[in-house]
Amino acid sequence: MTRQQLIARIRNTGSYLCVGLDSEKAKLPRHLLSHPDAGDIVYEFNRQIIDATKDYCVAYKINTAFYEADGVKGWETLERTVNYIPSTHFKIADAKRGDIGNTSSQYARAFFETLNFDAVTVAPYMGEDSVKPFLEYKDKWTILLGLTSNPGSRDFELQPAGNGLLYEKVLTTAAGWGSPDNLMYVVGATQAAEFTRIRSLTPDHFYLVPGVGAQGGSLEAISRNAMNKDVGLLVNASRAVIYASAGEDFAQAAGSVAAEYHREMQQYLTILR
Numbered sequence: 613m614t615r616q617q618l619i620a621r622i623r624n625t626g627s628y629l630c631v632g633l634d635s636e637k638a639k640l641p642r643h644l645l646s647h648p649d650a651g652d653i654v655y656e657f658n659r660q661i662i663d664a665t666k667d668y669c670v671a672y673k674i675n676t677a678f679y680e681a682d683g684v685k686g687w688e689t690l691e692r693t694v695n696y697i698p699s700t701h702f703k704i705a706d707a708k709r710g711d712i713g714n715t716s717s718q719y720a721r722a723f724f725e726t727l728n729f730d731a732v733t734v735a736p737y738m739g740e741d742s743v744k745p746f747l748e749y750k751d752k753w754t755i756l757l758g759l760t761s762n763p764g765s766r767d768f769e770l771q772p773a774g775n776g777l778l779y780e781k782v783l784t785t786a787a788g789w790g791s792p793d794n795l796m797y798v799v800g801a802t803q804a805a806e807f808t809r810i811r812s813l814t815p816d817h818f819y820l821v822p823g824v825g826a827q828g829g830s831l832e833a834i835s836r837n838a839m840n841k842d843v844g845l846l847v848n849a850s851r852a853v854i855y856a857s858a859g860e861d862f863a864q865a866a867g868s869v870a871a872e873y874h875r876e877m878q879q880y881l882t883i884l885r
């Protein structure tokens with residue numbers, strides 16, 4: 613998906629919501645065990661969540677950890693799920709990869725060719741040659757970890773480096789490796805104090821923003837301080853949406869939470885742009 617297509621999708625939908633499919637077998641509604649596709653209840657859960665939320669979001673993020681944990685079976689579920697996501701929606705593999713160049717090329721092939729993702733999250737720590745293989749794919753996106761949402765971001769990302777902080781160096785250096793057409797950054801919604809600074813350093817880039825919902829980050833703060841003329845935001849919520857109910861109404865409940873985020877986003881799109 614190109615940047616223009618993504619922007620058009622956000623404008624037409626009035627949403628910059630990304631639903632995270634962090635689907636964990638132990639947390640799924642028990643009644644699904646008697647479903648005809650009980651051999652793959654994670655897929656059945658994802659299918660119903662996607663049907664219930666697709667009108668309110670523009671992207672889905674699959675965190676590969678939740679699928680890798682189940683081995684071959686998990687990879688099959690992941691592939692079925694990504695193939696089920698409508699082609700109108702931006703598909704993110706949250707895999708946090710990155711290695712020496714020839715190895716990164718294989719990761720890129722896995723997520724962009726074998727699996728039909730639009731984007732993959734990548735760790736910046738090993739530098740340019742570890743990131744470039746992802747950026748070489750036309751109309752695909754690399755989403756680099758910038759300032760993450762977790763408390764451990766203080767250990768390295770928020771430490772001084774040169775004239776600024778380490779994460780600032782990551783953002784400004786990596787901006788030269790790709791362009792706002794193929795490179796986004798992960799910016800945690802819990803990092804409100806840094807939003808304005810981050811936007812001033814990277815005025816045109818899109819951010820994938822995890823950390824609203826279960827981690828307590830503010831949708832309003834990120835929208836007010838980091839939205840740009842093209843919106844420039846994909847705000848992710850995983851647990852708050854997919855586990856809105858553990859009962860038979862789980863999909864309906866997920867749809868309601870996604871609809872509520874959508875309503876709030878429509879307001880910000882009206883007043884902030």
Ligand SMILES: O=c1ccn([C@@H]2O[C@H](COP(=O)(O)O)[C@@H](O)[C@H]2O)c(=O)[nH]1
Pocket residue numbers: 632634675706759760761762798799800822823824825826827848849850851852
């Ligand atoms: O800085 C980061 C980077 C990635 N994540 C991932 O996003 C989702 C958040 O899930 P919630 O349930 O909405 O908290 C999850 O897949 C994380 O691994 C992040 O939270 N922070």
